Amino acid sequence: MPPSSSSPATQSPPSFTLAAALRFALPTSLLLLLFYLLYSPKLLTTTTTNCHDLTASKPEQPVNHGYDLELKHIAFCIAASANLWDSRKEYIKLWWRPGETRGAVWLDHQVEIDYDDDRRNLPEIHISEDTSRFPYTNRQGHRSAIRISRIVSEALRLGLADVRWFVMGDDDTVFVVENVVRVLSRYDDKEFYYVGSSSESHLQNIFFSYSMAYGGGGFAISYPLAMELEKMQDRCIKRYPGLYGSDDRMQACMAELNVPLTKEPGFHQNDIYGNLLGLLSGHPVTPLVSLHHFDIIDPIFPGMERVESLKHLLESAKYDSASIIQQSICYDRKQEWSVLVSWGFAIQIMRGIISPRELESPTRTFINWYKVLDFTAYAFNTRPVAGHPCQQPFVFYVNSTKYDKSRRQIIGIYTYHDDPNPPCPWGIESPEKIHTIVVLKHEDPDRWQKAPRKDCCRVVPSSKEGIMYLWVGHCGQNEIIET
Ligand SMILES: *[C@@H]1O[C@H](CO)[C@@H](O)[C@H](O)[C@H]1NC(C)=O
Numbered sequence: 001m002p003p004s005s006s007s008p009a010t011q012s013p014p015s016f017t018l019a020a021a022l023r024f025a026l027p028t029s030l031l032l033l034l035f036y037l038l039y040s041p042k043l044l045t046t047t048t049t050n051c052h053d054l055t056a057s058k059p060e061q062p063v064n065h066g067y068d069l070e071l072k073h074i075a076f077c078i079a080a081s082a083n084l085w086d087s088r089k090e091y092i093k094l095w096w097r098p099g100e101t102r103g104a105v106w107l108d109h110q111v112e113i114d115y116d117d118d119r120r121n122l123p124e125i126h127i128s129e130d131t132s133r134f135p136y137t138n139r140q141g142h143r144s145a146i147r148i149s150r151i152v153s154e155a156l157r158l159g160l161a162d163v164r165w166f167v168m169g170d171d172d173t174v175f176v177v178e179n180v181v182r183v184l185s186r187y188d189d190k191e192f193y194y195v196g197s198s199s200e201s202h203l204q205n206i207f208f209s210y211s212m213a214y215g216g217g218g219f220a221i222s223y224p225l226a227m228e229l230e231k232m233q234d235r236c237i238k239r240y241p242g243l244y245g246s247d248d249r250m251q252a253c254m255a256e257l258n259v260p261l262t263k264e265p266g267f268h269q270n271d272i273y274g275n276l277l278g279l280l281s282g283h284p285v286t287p288l289v290s291l292h293h294f295d296i297i298d299p300i301f302p303g304m305e306r307v308e309s310l311k312h313l314l315e316s317a318k319y320d321s322a323s324i325i326q327q328s329i330c331y332d333r334k335q336e337w338s339v340l341v342s343w344g345f346a347i348q349i350m351r352g353i354i355s356p357r358e359l360e361s362p363t364r365t366f367i368n369w370y371k372v373l374d375f376t377a378y379a380f381n382t383r384p385v386a387g388h389p390c391q392q393p394f395v396f397y398v399n400s401t402k403y404d405k406s407r408r409q410i411i412g413i414y415t416y417h418d419d420p421n422p423p424c425p426w427g428i429e430s431p432e433k434i435h436t437i438v439v440l441k442h443e444d445p446d447r448w449q450k451a452p453r454k455d456c457c458r459v460v461p462s463s464k465e466g467i468m469y470l471w472v473g474h475c476g477q478n479e480i481i482e483t
Helices: 015-022 026-039 041-050 082-095 116-121 144-149 151-157 177-184 202-207 223-238 246-256 277-281 306-317
Strands: 074-079 102-107 124-127 165-170 194-196 219-222 327-332 337-342 346-351 394-404 409-416 436-441 456-460 467-473
Touching: 074 151, 074 177, 082 102, 082 306, 102 151, 144 151, 144 223, 144 246, 151 165, 151 223, 165 177, 165 223, 219 223, 223 246, 277 337, 277 346, 306 394, 327 456, 327 467, 337 456, 337 467
Parallel strands: 074 102, 074 165, 102 124, 436 467
Antiparallel strands: 165 219, 194 219, 327 337, 337 346, 346 394, 394 409, 409 436, 456 467
């Protein structure tokens, strides 16, 4: 949990300034107030952040939050290997923004950069320092773990100006960069922070540690902590020759530094196989920060290549990165259907009215790290995929998203995934008559500066055959999901 100091309130100007000003005669106080409003940088930032001018925020810029963090303050440190570089670099290109994102890739040895496209769209490449002097005794792992663990220290030694966070990731980690900023801006980068998340696999977390940030999901280390780590990391690594990977070595050093893991569940290691639909549709109410392990997970949109499918998801994220895959639940009472929205990704319609407490948890469309369909395998609640033909969801995947300037809203088109649902003898309307769902939503870049809450979802009456209209957004007064 974020510490209480992460509250944006701590960033507002000290109230005594205003109080003191108001004690002067009225004209003086007004002048002072005006001066303050015009020249206080903090107040100015707050004002811009709260401004809901949607036209001004295209293309989306990472916004300032509690700790005034911007993308340029983050150095991304990507661990890669030369032999997988040709395929893995495509994952990096998906999220890397030339001229905006900072940081570098660390490889074990030099690779050819043949294409102009690569030169322009990838971070600069560094070759890791030699680590052959370090002992490595783990029989299952690989000693490249030592090299990878030291990337943070090597990155620090590059001496990049104005860096507040180092964010580690693998070559197959895909970041939603605006959400990296949103999540890290909850924390004071002048303090020691180690931010990341566990594995989906309960057993993996037992073997490694629930206190460890998984490297593939990515994790962040604040600048002063990286300084402290750099001083002791080589000695620390020598004390743990038996550990498996780079991330457990990192955690061992964090433990020596007395720094616990600050858990942010938007970082996803994805230690699972199969279809991610259930996991993403049941995402916790927190920004999606990263995804990982795409070489072993099915493409997230059926019928697409892996890289293409991720590009398609990030396409929706361009319109409202803060809301990407966020869940909302509503019902079509006339038809007696339950509707589960994972914004920018997929919508599921199910026959019958299913309670939110059931719908909100992830369905096990995936299998666990040991390739078994086992409900005890996970570090969070899941629910089974419905076996009854009438209970199988009708899945609609996002087809395209656009922005309606005149109405200042985002219009998402979701189309039925052509995989016919089985016949059902229940006497209620079949969702198969719907071929398209249109979702209307306002951009909501500041949603994570407030208490976490799901968006409400409403079925908008429509006379168009085969098309369902949904509205998704802030819940109205007294608006709840009552079944
Ligand atoms: C979107 O829908 C059109 C028309 O049905 C189809 O040709 C296209 O392949 C779809 N695109 C995606 C990304 O699903």
